[in-house]
Every structure is written in C-alpha cells, then in structure tokens.
Amino acid sequence: MIEILPIFTNSPLRNYSYLVYSNRTGEAYCIDPFDAKQILNHSQKLGVRIKGILNTHEHGDHTQGNLELKEETKAVVYGHKNAKDKIPGLDQILKEGDLVFSVEEESLTAWDTPGHTFSHLSFVWKNPKTILGIFSGDTLFNAGVGNCFRGGDPSVLYETIQSRFETLPDSCFLYPGHDYWENNLKFSEHIDPENPFRYQFKESLKPFQISEMGSEKKLNPFFRRNTNSVKERLTELKETFTNDRSVFLTLRKLRDQW
Ligand SMILES: [Fe+2]
Numbered sequence: 001m002i003e004i005l006p007i008f009t010n011s012p013l014r015n016y017s018y019l020v021y022s023n024r025t026g027e028a029y030c031i032d033p034f035d036a037k038q039i040l041n042h043s044q045k046l047g048v049r050i051k052g053i054l055n056t057h058e059h060g061d062h063t064q065g066n067l068e069l070k071e072e073t074k075a076v077v078y079g080h081k082n083a084k085d086k087i088p089g090l091d092q093i094l095k096e097g098d099l100v101f102s103v104e105e106e107s108l109t110a111w112d113t114p115g116h117t118f119s120h121l122s123f124v125w126k127n128p129k130t131i132l133g134i135f136s137g138d139t140l141f142n143a144g145v146g147n148c149f150r151g152g153d154p155s156v157l158y159e160t161i162q163s164r165f166e167t168l169p170d171s172c173f174l175y176p177g178h179d180y181w182e183n184n185l186k187f188s189e190h191i192d193p194e195n196p197f198r199y200q201f202k203e204s205l206k207p208f209q210i211s212e213m214g215s216e217k218k219l220n221p222f223f224r225r226n227t228n229s230v231k232e233r234l235t236e237l238k239e240t241f242t243n244d245r246s247v248f249l250t251l252r253k254l255r256d257q258w
Contacts, residue, residue: 002108018135020101027103030054033053052077055080058151062138077089095110097110110122117150120138144220191234234250
C-alpha cells in the first residue's frame with residue numbers, strides 16, 4: 001500500500017510538499033520539496049528513505065528544497081522535459097504515463113498537465129480499479145485553479161482541466177501544491193453566490209482539509225461554470241461569453257483581477 005503525508009509549510013505562499021511512501025518497502029518520494037529539513041524530519045520519523053524528488057513544475061516555491069534534499073538523501077530528481085534548465089539538480093525527465101513508483105497493486109504515474117506552465121506534471125496515485133488521488137501542483141487547487149502569469153496559458157489550462165481533471169472519479173483525493181481554501185472560497189462566494197453546497201461544506205470544513213473530487217466538482221466555480229448561479233453572476237457583472245471555454249477564461253480573468 002502507498003501512504004501519503006502532506007507537509008504544510010507555514011510560508012506566505014502556504015506551500016504543500018508531500019511524502020509518498022510505503023511502510024512495507026521503506027521507500028519514499030517527495031513531491032515539491034519546500035523545506036528540506038522539515039521533510040527530512042518527517043521521513044526520519046516515518047522510518048523511510050527518500051529515493052526520489054518529484055517536481056510538479058519549475059517554479060521556485062516547488063523546487064527550492066531540491067538541492068539540500070538531494071545532497072542529504074542522494075535522491076534522483078525528476079521533472080518535465082521543458083523545465084530541463086530550470087529545475088535545480090534535475091536528473092531524469094518524466095513524460096505522460098511514466099511509472100514512478102509501485103507497491104503491490106498501487107502505483108504513482110505522471111500526467112502531462114500544461115496550463116499553469118508548459119512544464120507541469122501531475123502525479124496520479126492509482127490501483128487497478130481506480131484513481132485514488134492526484135497531486136495537482138499549481139494546476140488545480142481546492143475550489144480554484146492555478147493562474148497563468150508565469151509561463152502559462154489559460155486556454156491550455158482549460159483543456160487540461162476539462163479533459164483530465166473533470167474525468168477523475170468522485171472518490172479521488174486532491175493533493176494541491178498550496179492551501180488556498182480561504183481565498184478560493186471567498187472568490188466562490190463572489191462569483192457563485194447561489195451554491196447551496198458551499199454553505200453546507202463550509203460548516204464542516206477543517207483546517208488543511210484534504211478533499212475529494214466529488215466535493216470539488218460541487219464547490220469549484222471553474223467546475224461549476226455551466227450552472228445558472230455562475231452564469232447569471234457573470235451576466236450581472238456584464239461579462240460576455242459564448243461557449244464553455246470562454247466561461248472558463250472569463251472566470252480566470254476575474255480571479256486574476258479580484
Ligand atoms: Fe507555480
């Protein structure tokens with residue numbers, strides 16, 4: 001069985017790093033190391049050895065722990081080919097469908113998920129029956145999606161969200177690159193005022209809650225772009241849109257300006 005430990009760093013960016021590990025084999029992979037010492041502490045407590053460092057993308061807040069963690073553990077650093085010269089210590093390229101780690105029937109594989117940048121991977125945890133979880137970096141957040149200011153394209157992000165993330169099963173856990181619950185729920189209140197699920201959900205929301213895609217589909221305004229609540233609000237804000245893509249792009253633009 002594969003186990004997951006989310007590691008929150010109390011920086012203004014509210015980054016998450018993750019340890020993906022097996023108690024049976026004692027192996028671990030670290031996704032997006034932020035604070036190498038904090039990660040080493042956790043891996044020692046768990047009694048696992050970090051074999052690999054997996055970077056979802058090249059931005060500094062997702063790679064800043066690479067070199068120190070590599071030095072301490074001799075782990076192999078993995079990333080997207082388009083980030084070859086941007087990821088510190090990069091050893092090995094991962095492409096769509098590459099297997100990173102497997103334990104018994106469970107595995108972790110790479111998805112190529114462009115949009116936030118053009119060198120963005122997500123990591124999918126699955127068993128033969130279903131997808132159990134996704135490490136989405138800065139592509140999909142709780143109740144929001146990533147911005148495209150630094151090397152991305154919102155139209156490509158739309159395609160990735162629509163063709164990949166919206167197909168995930170409701171039971172799939174979402175492990176994003178940052179904890180943006182608070183801000184994203186505020187934007188949701190602004191842009192999706194008539195969402196009854198949000199009121200209900202907020203009552204039971206715990207700090208650092210890990211959610212499932214079923215909740216995200218009911219909460220995230222980018223997933224709810226075809227609802228009356230969102231569309232009527234956009235019309236009220238005098239936004240024009242013609243199709244599914246343009247609703248998404250309008251939401252992304254409004255979130256950028258918000
Ligand atoms: Fe980023």
